[in-house]
Amino acid sequence: MPSFDIVSEVDKQEVKNAVEQANKEVSTRFDFKGTDARVEQADYVLTVYADNEFQLDQAQEVLNNKLIKRTVDIKCLEIGKVEKITGNKVKRSVTVKTGVEIELAKKIVKEIKDSKLKVQASIQGETVRVTGAKRDLLQDAIALVRKQIADFPLQFQNFRD
Missing domain, CATH: 3.30.70.990 (YajQ-like, domain 2)
Structure with missing residues (x-):
């Protein structure tokens, strides 16, 4: 996945x-x-x-x-x-500050769930892992997070097919 x-x-x-x-x-x-x-x-x-x-x-x-x-x-x-x-x-x-803080991670997970995209977001320590069935859905999730969270620097790494 x-x-x-x-x-x-x-x-x-x-x-x-x-x-x-x-x-x-x-x-x-x-x-x-x-x-x-x-x-x-x-x-x-x-x-x-x-x-x-x-x-x-x-x-x-x-x-x-x-x-x-x-x-x-x-x-x-x-x-x-x-x-x-x-x-x-x-x-x-x-x-x-390094790492995604818990409050911000919860906000990111909530935004992704509220968007009704068919992806799952889970908090893993200081990172948030997002998984989905298709690559396009993940790209939509990245665009959503970039638009919603503009006040904190986030990077999107470890993209795997």
């Missing part, structure tokens, strides 16, 4: 490259001269540091631009609140 998986993945190496490029640009920009502005990465958690909130927003914008250029969808970023460190220095944590 033909099937495919709906996943949400981010290339960790591309995120690392974007962080390195953002740090390089921040270190050479005139408006960041003599400041402690930087971006640090620990797995899928990025921490943006700066001397004040304005510079923090500017560093965040540089990071977002670099992520976009590296084809990382910034809709998967969960931007945290601004935290004070010492004196005027501030930081913000940014989490890169």
Whole structure:
């Protein structure tokens, strides 16, 4: 039976490259001269540091631009609140979300069932597997999910006949 998986993945190496490029640009920009502005990465958690909130927003914008250029969808970023460190220095944590969350997976399954397409959707960990009798039905299901879920980056992988 033909099937495919709906996943949400981010290339960790591309995120690392974007962080390195953002740090390089921040270190050479005139408006960041003599400041402690930087971006640090620990797995899928990025921490943006700066001397004040304005510079923090500017560093965040540089990071977002670099992520976009590296084809990382910034809709998967969960931007945290601004935290004070010492004196005027501030930081913000940014989490890169991977995997389809349970609520979103349930929403995808519900949308597919409500569409009356002759396909079955099941949640398998952080992926949603869709199976059907014909390839055309699966392509219709992909089009439906793309149209319904536009606020979160999804990929359709493992398409098998």
